Amino acid sequence: MIDARLLANGQTLSTKVCIVGAGAAGIAMAIEFIGTGIEVLLIEAGALSAETETQSLYAGAVVDAGLHSPPDRYRQRRFGGSTTIWGGRCVPFDAIDFEARTYMAESGWPFGLDTLEPYYARASALCEIGRYSFDATDSLGATARPMLRGFASEHFSSERLERFSCPTDFGKRYHALIANAPNINVLLNANLTDLQLNPSGTSVTRASTRTLTGKTLTIVADHFVLATGGLEVARLLLSNDAVHRNGIGNAHDVVGRYYQCHIAGTVGTLKLADADCVSHGYEMSEEGVYCRRRLSLNPHTQRALGVGNFVARLHHPRITDPAHRTGSLSLLFLAKAFIPYEYGKRLHGEERSTLRNWLRHIANLLSDPIGSCAFLLHWLRHHTLATRKFPSIIVRSKANHYSLDFHAEQEPNPHSRVTLDDTRDALGMRRLRIDWRYTRKDVETVSTAIALLAEEFKRSGIGHFEYDPQGLEFEMTRYGAYGGHHIGTARMGVDPKTSVVDANCRVHGVDNLFIASSATFPTSSQANPTLTIVALSLRLAEHLKQLCSRSQSHSDASPIPINDPGYDLESVSRMKV
Numbered sequence: 001m002i003d004a005r006l007l008a009n010g011q012t013l014s015t016k017v018c019i020v021g022a023g024a025a026g027i028a029m030a031i032e033f034i035g036t037g038i039e040v041l042l043i044e045a046g047a048l049s050a051e052t053e054t055q056s057l058y059a060g061a062v063v064d065a066g067l068h069s070p071p072d073r074y075r076q077r078r079f080g081g082s083t084t085i086w087g088g089r090c091v092p093f094d095a096i097d098f099e100a101r102t103y104m105a106e107s108g109w110p111f112g113l114d115t116l117e118p119y120y121a122r123a124s125a126l127c128e129i130g131r132y133s134f135d136a137t138d139s140l141g142a143t144a145r146p147m148l149r150g151f152a153s154e155h156f157s158s159e160r161l162e163r164f165s166c167p168t169d170f171g172k173r174y175h176a177l178i179a180n181a182p183n184i185n186v187l188l189n190a191n192l193t194d195l196q197l198n199p200s201g202t203s204v205t206r207a208s209t210r211t212l213t214g215k216t217l218t219i220v221a222d223h224f225v226l227a228t229g230g231l232e233v234a235r236l237l238l239s240n241d242a243v244h245r246n247g248i249g250n251a252h253d254v255v256g257r258y259y260q261c262h263i264a265g266t267v268g269t270l271k272l273a274d275a276d277c278v279s280h281g282y283e284m285s286e287e288g289v290y291c292r293r294r295l296s297l298n299p300h301t302q303r304a305l306g307v308g309n310f311v312a313r314l315h316h317p318r319i320t321d322p323a324h325r326t327g328s329l330s331l332l333f334l335a336k337a338f339i340p341y342e343y344g345k346r347l348h349g350e351e352r353s354t355l356r357n358w359l360r361h362i363a364n365l366l367s368d369p370i371g372s373c374a375f376l377l378h379w380l381r382h383h384t385l386a387t388r389k390f391p392s393i394i395v396r397s398k399a400n401h402y403s404l405d406f407h408a409e410q411e412p413n414p415h416s417r418v419t420l421d422d423t424r425d426a427l428g429m430r431r432l433r434i435d436w437r438y439t440r441k442d443v444e445t446v447s448t449a450i451a452l453l454a455e456e457f458k459r460s461g462i463g464h465f466e467y468d469p470q471g472l473e474f475e476m477t478r479y480g481a482y483g484g485h486h487i488g489t490a491r492m493g494v495d496p497k498t499s500v501v502d503a504n505c506r507v508h509g510v511d512n513l514f515i516a517s518s519a520t521f522p523t524s525s526q527a528n529p530t531l532t533i534v535a536l537s538l539r540l541a542e543h544l545k546q547l548c549s550r551s552q553s554h555s556d557a558s559p560i561p562i563n564d565p566g567y568d569l570e571s572v573s574r575m576k577v
């Protein structure tokens with residue numbers, strides 16, 4: 001691992017494969033090359049820990065601050081990338097997410113779930129979520145309690161799980177593995193700024209990186225991979241406009257468009273008839289991984305109703321409103337100044353921050369001292385001090401009332417986009433400008449699914465769900481786009497007119513430039529993106545190994561292992577960092 005600031009200015013480094021960005025995607029790819037003998041250079045803009053000046057290179061403009069957070073929030077420019085602060089919720093995409101659906105504009109991947117499945121299994125190991133199994137009975141055993149006893153529906157399933165990573169900080173976890181690999185070099189504090197193409201624009205000839213101390217280094221490689229996150233991929237492609245006037249891969253003005261996050265929110269009150277019918281918390285799989293059930297809208301119902309993918313979880317009442325009369329929730333409200341922005345967003349900016357409400361929160365705390373202390377101790381022991389952290393607060397409602405926390409697919413929309421702003425960062429690069437938008441289809445997906453779920457609760461006789469259908473759109477967008485999920489800005493497809501990369505994640509028309517990122521997802525699913533980012537990155541690494549093997553076999557070099565990962569997953573999971 002080399003600090004670029006210590007190298008001589010103007011030096012040229014050459015390598016076989018250059019991976020730009022050491023987050024989930026870049027680190028997963030680098031690990032995949034260990035033991036192959038292929039020289040890899042992993043370039044990382046940040047240091048091993050967070051540095052303010054580096055992080056501010058991520059700052060940019062937002063068209064509507066109510067709809068999207070500033071671009072230097074919800075991502076981290078440092079070794080490990082945004083996995084240094086992620087929540088660790090891991091879910092694979094569903095088979096329906098890959099389909100071209102007539103009712104979902106611009107949908108359809110160039111391959112199906114079966115293509116990604118072998119990589120999901122390996123991605124699960126890297127994310128430390130145990131087996132690649134998301135079925136409740138398979139993971140938790142046939143005797144595990146149902147989520148809602150008495151609830152049966154042909155439209156919703158509560159048998160699908162989400163699994164939780166430690167959450168694994170890829171930077172810390174795989175630092176030693178990468179540092180000790182003889183064929184992987186890492187360049188820290190090196191910001192990729194320029195990609196130079198040959199005069200016809202069909203190949204990257206060299207790349208330039210710059211440090212904040214003013215040094216420039218040149219990288220020469222056979223293959224370049226941008227693994228810089230879903231927003232920064234678009235920024236780099238658009239900024240490099242010397243040969244292609246609209247930027248690289250952007251002959252048809254697709255780069256930066258179709259920007260998707262997820263539509264998420266918390267709504268209504270589910271009043272359950274039987275206090276004992278609910279089991280909505282975390283359960284441990286046999287490998288000791290936290291798992292949680294969710295209510296997922298079945299694929300046949302999505303097709304029949306013409307709506308996107310959707311899941312919901314049983315949730316506690318809105319924390320800011322002291323009417324919940326729960327000490328532990330009021331404790332969180334009162335401690336909001338100490339909770340990082342990304343996790344405390346829902347505690348801020350509410351109309352309820354009046355003195356009267358603060359006093360009501362204090363009263364909640366005082367009326368439930370034992371419950372509040374028990375929560376605090378549990379959190380300290382099982383979250384703050386634990387290596388595998390209890391993922392989030394779960395409250396059992398005394399009144400037997402729950403809200404619904406939903407997470408839904410967003411329709412790809414060419415008008416939802418990121419472009420370059422006129423302001424520049426400390427390295428002279430144009431900053432990003434984000435114009436995230438949602439569509440009527442997004443509102444329809446959520447409102448249709450919630451209405452159907454309310455009917456299904458009633459029909460099954462377990463209770464009734466009260467909510468305000470008129471207020472749903474407000475709730476969907478109350479906190480704006482779901483933070484941290486940056487999808488679709490360099491979408492994958494077969495037609496260069498409507499996509500940026502092909503099925504191998506290679507930029508159309510540029511033979512040695514690849515992208516490993518959620519930027520390539522054509523559609524967003526209901527699933528959080530990281531497990532799929534890692535799976536796609538492992539697939540891309542395998543493809544590059546094959547390309548390197550072909551070029552090496554021409555020069556009669558020793559063969560490169562292709563299908564075997566270059567590391568042993570068992571020993572990776574035992575390894576201490």
Ligand SMILES: Cc1cc2nc3c(=O)[nH]c(=O)nc-3n(C[C@H](O)[C@H](O)[C@H](O)COP(=O)(O)OP(=O)(O)OC[C@H]3O[C@@H](n4cnc5c(N)ncnc54)[C@H](O)[C@@H]3O)c2cc1C
Nearest residue numbers: 021023024025045077078081082087088089192484528530
């Ligand atoms: C608060 C929060 C919670 C989250 N929770 C979840 C969750 O529960 N489940 C889930 O699936 N996802 C979650 N995410 C999203 C998850 O963190 C990302 O999906 C994942 O980290 C993306 O991986 P990546 O490698 O594509 O990008 P990143 O992890 O962002 O890594 C990109 C890397 O590229 C480097 N880089 C950028 N520009 C340059 C440049 N010009 N030159 C060199 N290097 C560069 C950056 O420094 C960084 O290290 C969360 C995100 C946040 C912020």
